[in-house]
Amino acid sequence: MTFDPAFAENPTIEVAGASKWFGQKVAVSNLSCSFGAGVTGLLGPNGAGKTTLLRMITGLASVSDGDVSVLGSNPRKDHRIYHHLSLVPDEDSVYKEMTGRQFIAYATQLAAAPSAMSVDEALEQVAMQDAADRDIAGYSKGMRQRVKVAAALVTDPQILILDEPLNGTDPLQRAHLIELFQRLGDQGKTVIVSSHVLEEVERVSSRVIAIVDGRLAAAGTVDAIRAAMRDIPFSVRIGTDSPRELGAVLIAAGNVHSVEIEEKSLLILTDDVSQLGRDVPRMTATLGARFTGFQPQDDSLESVFRYLVESR
């Protein structure tokens, strides 16, 4: 029996072939994965479909095809799951006319059940005691993020979903929030943290689900994702006045996947960018050609993920 890293043991959230489209635009396409206890990083470039997936999980958005279940229930039909689930959305969904304390208290009042945590304790969790009695309208982006986290935490949910929660936070706040998310994961809660920054996700969680263009790009540990990324051929543009001759030498050397000749440059696909960087100046010198530039083309997270999707 093989273990698929996209699926968690004893899942609390199951996504089975879920798709979501808005008219002609497909936001999430036939995505299957699950989430269980601990922190899972949901990684992907902006526009990858992370927020749409989280909105389907929370029941804010319908599923066009497939299924999403939370604690065995359909989140669109069973409002009781919100006893156990909290969302920290990406947008500023705060009542700016309230103080931070009032906002968190409001979250507890709407929760219907006695809260396991007091408002003061929730404020303490996000280090917001000092600003608790100020209007949210005067908060910085980082403070608003933290007060949203406190409002989500105060009901002591089993599942905590955080959409880009580290946006706008300073390094100190970020470190504090990351430590908090890890602590919650260690307590056995299902914590999903979305981000478009690999390093950020790496700090928060060991398990990562990466999506791009609404499809599963990679899943597993951060190390496994990094290893997958290392195997990706990268595109590099090399500037030279003798592209044809240099291309022939590179092909003969055998360390490139493909060569595309352009007017004053070459577009190379290679597994080892650093080796190519060492070889090209030597080769151009041997040819007596001019070497005018060396520009990796696709080292962005998005292009890396897009490659991973295509290779699955």
Place this chain on the structure above:
Amino acid sequence: MTPVLALLVASIRQLLPLKRSLALGALQLVPAIVYLLASSNRTADAALDVFLDGGVSTYFLLVIPIISIVLSSSALGVERRDQTLSFIVLRPMRRTTIAITKLVATVVAATALHAIGSVALGGAHMFRFDADLDLILGLLLGAVVATIAYASIFIPVGFLTDRAVIIGLAFLLIFENGVVSALSALETLSPWRLGAAAFADMAGVSNDGLREAVRSLAWDAGRSVVVVLAMAVVSVAITTLMLNRRDLA
């Protein structure tokens, strides 16, 4: 505090921030001012005509609709605009409960403002001519009836679009004061007429102008109340359906 009460209190506060309360509260005084300016040196009978044709008509045709439409459009519209809708819908609370609570909050907030206008207008006539207290109570009942009807229409509209107030004003000017004036069969769909009919019955006052305005609605106040409650039930059902079916921000 129960979840429903918490949502109700927060919604009323959201509907009535200080600046809006002061502006709409000042608007409530307009019918009384119109009446006082137009009725000076008049006899009791002549002043009653001014009261009905000037004060009451300004109140029901202008003040109540504007305030009710503004507040109704905001009830869910502000939550959608400020992206706080997810904060209330992701709670262990039925969407029907949210829809009912928002409707009640709108009516309570509007009634608080209408109390100013009703007391000012009714009181101005009552104290000058020793009229009955039913004048004030009738104005207030009529205002509440009209508000429930407007809220039933414009809470769902406000949920759907940012232009609900503009649509509301078009509804008032084109539909209520144009189409319905020409087709009296549609009077049951005119919120201010339902309110005015309830007022006329409860206050026990009327004149040609008021009778002309609410031609087919010469009912008792109870029937107006029944009509607007039926509208409220349909409105809650529609709002619940939208909260359940639509993708929410």
